[in-house]
Structure formats: C-alpha cells, structure tokens
Amino acid sequence: xxxxxxxxxxxxxxxALALFSAAASVWGGLHKRPELVAAGRNAAIxxxxxxxxxxxxxxxxxxxxxxxxxxxxSVVNNNLNAFYRFSSFWGGQEGSxxxxxxxxxxxxxxxxxxxxxxxxxxxxxxxxxxxVTAAFFMTILNFVTPPFDTLANLPLDGRGLNPLLQDxxxxxxxxxxxxGYVGFAVPFAFCVGALVSGKLDSAWISTTRRWTLMAWFFNxxxxxxxxxxxxxxxxxxxxxxxxxxxNASLMPFIMGTAFLHSVMIQEKRGMLKVWNVSLIIATYAxxxxxxxxxxxxxxxxxxxxxxxxxxxxxxxxxxxxxxVGFGLLIWRLPLLKSEHEMESFFSREASFLLNNVxxxxxxxxxxxxxxxxxxxxxVKGVKVTVGPPFFNQVIVPIGLLLMLLAGVSPLLAxxxxxxxxxRKNLTYPVVVALVTLAALVTxxxxxxxxxxxxxxxxxxxxxxxxxxxxxxxxxxxxxxDGIFAAAWELTMRNKRRFGGYIIHFSMALIFIGIxxxxxxQQVGEVRLSVGESFAMNGMRFKYExxxxxxxxxxxxxxxxxxVYRNGARLGELEAEKxxxxxxxxxxxxxxxxYGLTEDIYAVFSDVDEDGSATFKFMVNPLINWIWAxxxxxxxGAIVCFLPERWGRRRRxxxxxxxxxxxxxxxxxxx
Amino acid sequence: xxxxxxxxxxxGAVLLSxxxxxxxxAFQSENLSYFLTVDEIADKGQSLSGRGIRVEGKIVPxxxxxxxxxxxISFTLQGENSVLPVKYTGVPPDLIENGFPxxxxxxINGQGVLVAKNLMVACPSKFTEMKDAGEKVPDAADHLKLIxxxxxxxxxxxx
Numbered sequence: 001x002x003x004x005x006x007x008x009x010x011x012x013x014x015x016a017l018a019l020f021s022a023a024a025s026v027w028g029g030l031h032k033r034p035e036l037v038a039a040g041r042n043a044a045i046x047x048x049x050x051x052x053x054x055x056x057x058x059x060x061x062x063x064x065x066x067x068x069x070x071x072x073x074s075v076v077n078n079n080l081n082a083f084y085r086f087s088s089f090w091g092g093q094e095g096s097x098x099x100x101x102x103x104x105x106x107x108x109x110x111x112x113x114x115x116x117x118x119x120x121x122x123x124x125x126x127x128x129x130x131x132v133t134a135a136f137f138m139t140i141l142n143f144v145t146p147p148f149d150t151l152a153n154l155p156l157d158g159r160g161l162n163p164l165l166q167d168x169x170x171x172x173x174x175x176x177x178x179x180g181y182v183g184f185a186v187p188f189a190f191c192v193g194a195l196v197s198g199k200l201d202s203a204w205i206s207t208t209r210r211w212t213l214m215a216w217f218f219n220x221x222x223x224x225x226x227x228x229x230x231x232x233x234x235x236x237x238x239x240x241x242x243x244x245x246x247n248a249s250l251m252p253f254i255m256g257t258a259f260l261h262s263v264m265i266q267e268k269r270g271m272l273k274v275w276n277v278s279l280i281i282a283t284y285a286x287x288x289x290x291x292x293x294x295x296x297x298x299x300x301x302x303x304x305x306x307x308x309x310x311x312x313x314x315x316x317x318x319x320x321x322x323x324v325g326f327g328l329l330i331w332r333l334p335l336l337k338s339e340h341e342m343e344s345f346f347s348r349e350a351s352f353l354l355n356n357v358x359x360x361x362x363x364x365x366x367x368x369x370x371x372x373x374x375x376x377x378x379v380k381g382v383k384v385t386v387g388p389p390f391f392n393q394v395i396v397p398i399g400l401l402l403m404l405l406a407g408v409s410p411l412l413a414x415x416x417x418x419x420x421x422x423r424k425n426l427t428y429p430v431v432v433a434l435v436t437l438a439a440l441v442t443x444x445x446x447x448x449x450x451x452x453x454x455x456x457x458x459x460x461x462x463x464x465x466x467x468x469x470x471x472x473x474x475x476x477x478x479x480x481d482g483i484f485a486a487a488w489e490l491t492m493r494n495k496r497r498f499g500g501y502i503i504h505f506s507m508a509l510i511f512i513g514i515x516x517x518x519x520x521q522q523v524g525e526v527r528l529s530v531g532e533s534f535a536m537n538g539m540r541f542k543y544e545x546x547x548x549x550x551x552x553x554x555x556x557x558x559x560x561x562x563v564y565r566n567g568a569r570l571g572e573l574e575a576e577k578x579x580x581x582x583x584x585x586x587x588x589x590x591x592x593x594y595g596l597t598e599d600i601y602a603v604f605s606d607v608d609e610d611g612s613a614t615f616k617f618m619v620n621p622l623i624n625w626i627w628a629x630x631x632x633x634x635x636g637a638i639v640c641f642l643p644e645r646w647g648r649r650r651r652x653x654x655x656x657x658x659x660x661x662x663x664x665x666x667x668x669x670x
Numbered sequence: 671x672x673x674x675x676x677x678x679x680x681x682g683a684v685l686l687s688x689x690x691x692x693x694x695x696a697f698q699s700e701n702l703s704y705f706l707t708v709d710e711i712a713d714k715g716q717s718l719s720g721r722g723i724r725v726e727g728k729i730v731p732x733x734x735x736x737x738x739x740x741x742x743i744s745f746t747l748q749g750e751n752s753v754l755p756v757k758y759t760g761v762p763p764d765l766i767e768n769g770f771p772x773x774x775x776x777x778i779n780g781q782g783v784l785v786a787k788n789l790m791v792a793c794p795s796k797f798t799e800m801k802d803a804g805e806k807v808p809d810a811a812d813h814l815k816l817i818x819x820x821x822x823x824x825x826x827x828x829x
Contacts (some may be wrong), residue, residue: 383705
C-alpha cells in the first residue's frame with residue numbers, strides 16, 4: 001500500500017511545489033530577491049525527487065504485478081515477462097504521461113545543476129518555464145488520468161499490454177520520441193529566460209546547443225524506430241503512411257532542423273534573431289501539439305490512442321504557450337535588431353535562410369494536410385481528408401529542393417561568395433551529380449522523382465566528400481598525417497562542422513532509401529496451396545508448409561517459404577502469424593530477408609483447413625539504406641555532441657593545425 | 671529600402687508563389703476523400719458516386735464473410751439508422767474481425783456498396799475503453815481457429 005500512497009501523494013506534493021517554484025522564481029527574478037530564486041530552485045529539485053519516487057513506485061508496482069492498481073491491470077498480465085512489464089510503464093496513457101513528466105524533471109534537474117553559477121539573469125525564468133510545463137502535465141496526471149487509482153475488486157489477471165507493443169521497436173520508440181519532445185523544452189525555456197531578462201545575446205543559444213541537438217537527435221531517431229517497427233510488425237511493407245500521428249512527430253523534427261541551422265547564423269553573424277526565437281517557440285508548441293494530436297482523438301488515425309477528455313486542457317496550454325512566447329517576442333523586438341544585413345544570394349546566410357523557408361514550408365504543408373479534416377469541417381461543414389498522394393505531391397518537390405540546398409550550402413562562404421569560388425567549389429559535385437543522372441537514365445531508370453532524388457543525394461555526398469578531401473589533403477600536406485589519422489583529426493578538431501557533414505551524408509542515404517523503396521516497390525497478393533509457387537519479376541516464392549510454436553504469451557504459426565531468383569534458390573523465409581492469449585489478438589511478424597540491395601518481404605495472412613494460405617509478397621529495394629542512414633545519423637550526432645576537446649591529438653606545432661580549420665565550413669547546432 | 675532588400679523580397683515572393691502553386695495543385699479531387707458517417711452516406715446515396723469516401727464504423731456482428739479463394743472479404747458497417755455494405759479485395763488487416771472500429775476508404779459503386787481501396791483497423795491501445803463501453807471483448811476461442819487449422823495441417827503432414 002505504501003508505494004501506491006507514495007506515488008499518489010508524491011504527485012500532488014510535486015504539483016504544489018512546481019507551482020510554488022514557478023511563482024517564487026518569477027517573483028524573485030523580477031524583484032531581485034535571491035532568496036526567493038533559491039527557494040524556487042530548491043522546490044524544483046524537490047519536484048524532481050518526488051516525481052522520480054512516484055515513477056519508481058509505478059515501476060515496482062508493475063514489476064510485482066500489483067493488481068490493486070488500475071493502470072497495472074490495464075497494461076500487465078500474468079504472462080508478461082519482466083522486460084515488457086518494465087516497458088509497460090509507458091505502455092498506456094497514464095504511464096506515458098508520467099514518463100514525459102519524469103524526463104522533464106530529470107532535464108530540469110540537470111539544467112539547474114549545470115547553471116548553478118552560470119546564466120544567473122536567465123535562470124529564474126528558465127526554472128519557472130520548466131516548472132509551469134511540469135505543473136501542466138501534473139494537472140492532467142492528477143485530475144484526469146491518475147496513474148495510481150486503485151480498483152475496488154482485486155482481479156486475478158491483468159488485461160495485458162497490447163501485443164502490437166510487445167516488440168523491442170515499440171519498447172524504445174516512445175521514450176526516444178519523448179526525449180526529443182521534452183528536450184525541446186530546454187531551449188524554449190532558455191529562450192523565454194532571455195526574452196524576459198532582456199539578455200538577448202547568443203548566450204541562450206550556445207548554452208542550449210547540446211540540448212537542442214539531443215532533442216533533435218532523439219526526435220529523429222524516434223521517428224525512425226517507429227518506421228522500423230511499422231515495417232516489421234504491421235505487415236503492410238511500408239514504414240510511413242502520412243498518418244496524423246506520424247505527422248505529429250515529424251513536424252517538430254523539421255522545425256527543429258530549421259532552428260538548428262538558423263542559430264548558426266545568429267552565432268556567426270548576429271542575424272535572424274527574431275526568426276530564431278519564433279522557430280523555437282513554434283518547435284516547442286509543435287511538440288505539445290504532437291502530444292495533443294496523438295491523445296485527443298480529434299483526428300481519425302489508425303493509431304487511435306486512448307481517446308481522452310483532456311484535449312481542451314492541452315489546446316488551452318498550447319494557446320498560452322504561443323501567446324506568452326510571441327507576446328514576449330513582440331515586447332522585446334527593439335532588442336532583437338539584426339547586427340548585419342544579408343549581402344548576397346550566394347552566401348551561406350542566404351542559403352541557410354532559404355533552407356529555413358523550405359523547412360518551414362514543409363512543416364506548414366504537413367500541418368495543413370494533417371489538420372485539413374478539422375479545417376474543412378469548420379469552413380465548409382464537411383470533413384475532408386487528404387491522403388498520402390497529397391503529401392507526396394507537395395513534399396517530394398520541396399524535399400528535392402532541400403536536398404539541393406543541403407549540397408550547395410556547405411560550399412558557399414559567409415557574407416558573399418565570389419563567382420570564382422562558387423565555380424571552384426561547385427564544379428566537382430555538379431559534374432558528379434550530372435554523370436549520375438545520365439548514367440541512371442541510360443540504365444533505364446525512368447521514374448522522374450526517383451532519378452532526381454538519386455542524383456541530388458549523390459550531389460550531397462559529393463559536397464561532403466569534397467569538404468573532407470580538402471581538409472584531409474591540407475592536413476596531409478602540413479602535418480604529414482596518414483589518410484585516416486587526418487580524417488579523424490579533421491573531424492575531432494571541427495566536431496560541429498564535420499559532424500554536420502556526417503549527418504548530411506546520412507540524410508543522403510535515407511533519401512536514397514526512401515526514393516527507391518517508394519518508387520520501385522513490387523507487391524503481389526496470392527492464395528497458395530502447399531507446394532504451389534508464386535512468381536513476380538524474376539522472383540519465385542514456394543509455399544512449403546506450416547510450422548507451429550507455443551510460448552506462454554502466444555502461439556505462432558509459421559508459413560515456410562522457399563525463395564528463388566531466376567531459378568536459383570536464395571534461401572528460406574518464415575512468415576509468422578501470432579495469436580496472443582491475453583488480450584486475444586493476432587499479430588503479423590513479417591518474414592523478411594534483409595539485403596543491401598533489397599528486402600524480400602512476406603506476410604502470412606490466413607490459412608484454411610486444407611492448408612491453402614493467403615500471402616502478400618513484396619520486394620522493397622534499398623530499404624535498408626534508410627536504417628543504415630539512421631546509424632550514420634547517430635554517429636554524426638555523437639560527433640556533434642562530444643566535448644570540444646575530446647579525441648584530439650596534442651598539437652605538434654602552434655601554427656599548423658589552424659589552416660585546415662579556417663575554410664568555408666558549416667557547423668551543426670547552436 | 672535598398673536594392674538588396676528588394677531583391678530578397680522578390681525572391682521570397684517567387685518562392686512563396688511556387689509553394690502556393692504546388693500546394694493548391696495537390697488539392698485535386700483524387701487526393702481528397704470525404705469523411706462521412708454510415709448514415710450520411712445512406713442519405714446522400716448516388717450523389718456520392720465517383721467521390722473518394724472515408725468512413726469509420728463497427729462491423730455488424732456476423733456480417734463478415736471471407737472468400738479465401740478469391741481473396742475477397744465483405745462486411746456491413748453499422749450506422750445509427752442504416753448500414754453500409756463494404757467489399758475489399760486483398761489481404762485484410764489482422765484485427766479486422768476483432769470488433770474494433772474499421773476505417774474504410776474507397777468509392778461507392780452502382781449498387782451502393784463501398785468498394786474499399788484501403789482498409790484499416792483503429793485499435794485502441796487500451797482495452798479498458800472496450801470493457802467500459804460494455805462491448806464483447808473477443809474471445810480467445812475465436813482466434814484459436816487459425817491455430818487449430820494450422821495444427822490440422824501439421825498432423826496431416828505427419829501422417
């Protein structure tokens with residue numbers, strides 16, 4: 001009983017303390033009362049401990065299957081193993097909101113520790129912003145979806161975690177996405193701090209550079225894990241369907257990408273200050289909006305999370321965030337004057353600005369398409385939905401423009417690039433891209449968008465290779481390093497710039513994978529008796545029979561398939577159908593033969609008494625390039641994140657190293 | 671206002687109009703589907719033919735039929751005062767028979783049947799809602815049919 005009480009009252013005490021912390025911090029900051037600021041700070045730290053204790057209680061209750069608690073009953077059952085009992089912490093509405101709150105409190109705690117003696121003018125408002133957010137989530141947790149409510153009658157078994165969520169991809173997908181969503185609260189809080197205190201230099205940006213990067217990285221990798229899960233688990237052979245819930249996670253990522261690039265201009269050139277503030281307010285609002293969209297049921301989604309009644313609370317909070325954020329921005333406009341003017345189209349600044357406009361354009365298109373049912377109902381009284389074709393038609397061309405910019409930007413100098421330099425920098429990547437284009441068309445690749453995407457991806461890679469090549473040659477000339485040593489040193493001495501290039505490279509891989517798998521996917525659906533085969537473009541699938549397995553949670557039927565290409569046997573494939581016992585529900589585990597050039601994908605749909613079964617077969621070209629891109633993306637983000645000095649060799653001479661580092665370079669992060 | 675700024679404004683205007691064009695041109699009828707309830711479809715009848723429709727509803731119990739040979743399924747969606755027959759060819763989603771709401775996208779044919787191009791199941795992540803709503807949570811036995819038939823095949827294979 002103790003744990004339930006601890007969680008329940010802990011959350012109420014934390015709620016009161018968070019409100020107190022916010023009020024004391026703001027009051028103390030405005031009236032220069034350090035003791036109040038300190039009280040606000042301590043209260044925020046207490047909130048962290050209380051929320052941690054509540055979360056730990058819930059985890060213990062789940063691990064020990066304490067069926068007195070309603071939430072435990074709804075997500076756990078007698079058969080569920082320890083791994084999934086732990087992950088069911090975020091398997092339902094209440095728990096996932098508590099995880100959100102927990103992450104926010106952990107981040108607040110770290111921010112407070114890091115800034116004990118730094119950013120003192122900003123900190124009271126940073127604390128207040130974070131604690132208001134925490135209080136908002138506790139409003140929901142305490143009033144609408146309390147995780148520690150108990151049941152009157154003790155059930156013998158729980159209802160269990162949704163079988164679709166019993167998969168490692170779904171276990172780590174939500175926490176990743178949440179780390180991203182919640183992470184953006186930190187730069188937002190510092191932005192509010194800067195606006196209120198009037199200390200509007202780039203300190204708020206440089207302090208939160210790693211936070212922004214972390215949030216952005218986890219948001220991105222969370223999206224990718226969701227896609228990978230859908231691909232393996234849902235049996236439709238795709239990874240992205242422009243479903244509202246997916247769009248909800250994409251929007252803050254794209255807006256965050258814009259922010260990540262444009263803050264560099266403020267750091268280097270003191271420009272775009274108003275724009276940066278607007279971007280982070282919008283990004284943060286989009287993370288809230290994403291949470292709202294997934295839980296409110298306002299838009300019909302396949303993902304249909306628990307349809308809950310707190311939609312309006314959320315909308316109100318988003319409205320308050322936007323009004324306060326943009327209100328402060330307007331109030332501080334006189335302090336946000338740009339220090340320089342744009343000088344030329346052919347400058348790093350201008351290309352970044354263009355990239356920003358493109359990214360905001362994509363976000364807007366996604367937002368409009370997602371919200372269209374609501375908008376059209378409000379305007380015309382009919383709910384009209386736009387499907388994937390709408391998104392593809394709008395976003396593919398803009399995306400191609402974005403790829404072009406990603407290739408060009410790093411090669412342009414700040415302020416103004418002379419025609420000579422532009423020619424010198426762009427000749428090689430442009431030639432490589434054009435050769436690729438010509439080669440693909442000659443080889444018979446006729447899908448217009450796919451060909452363009454491949455050529456532009458090659459262009460992006462060429463621009464990264466060119467930058468690496470120059471830096472490496474310079475180091476080899478001046479330091480006498482070997483190739484690998486030079487590449488390592490170059491990266492470690494310019495982590496933000498070359499980490500950014502690695503991320504550009506990963507994006508090229510991902511775009512290639514997306515273009516190939518969406519333009520050239522082959523699908524066949526067929527009914528086969530045991531021993532029969534199905535042929536599709538040189539591939540042949542032979543259905544060899546059924547095999548069964550039983551584990552405590554579910555029973556499986558595997559359809560055994562032999563796969564041939566042009567008559568040669570490639571190997572075996574087993575497509576699985578599972579039937580979970582509690583809750584009783586079938587799931588599909590696609591049989592996938594992964595490959596560098598293509599995935600062979602089989603879904604086993606159903607089977608009759610006579611053994612004839614229905615299958616869906618697919619060949620998905622280059623789809624693994626997307627996941628490989630995810631790994632490279634992770635690597636690039638780690639490079640950007642590493643401490644400044646990490647991994648460098650001690651300097652041999654004072655002058656030498658500098659040369660390679662002063663070229664036209666870009667950097668990721670603030 | 672200096673020349674430079676004018677240049678940037680013009681460039682911005684060109685870019686925005688390009689976006690706008692892209693945007694508006696994507697709002698073609700084949701990309702749109704009207705979100706209607708079963709009753710609204712019954713009211714509007716033939717006027718809907720040729721239009722994309724998206725409808726969400728529960729399947730009328732026992733209306734589900736499956737022609738495995740032809741890979742066709744058909745069922746009826748329940749409205750307040752009317753019902754809507756739906757046909758689909760292909761591999762249906764796993765949970766189609768579990769009693770969850772179904773989302774069907776397609777067009778109405780001459781017989782007033784929705785020929786679905788897309789079929790999805792809106793499955794709640796929690797089963798509480800279903801129990802609260804007093805609906806029948808699917809019985810384990812319902813779903814063991816498939817396993818039984820699979821077992822049968824295995825036995826036959828042994829013999």
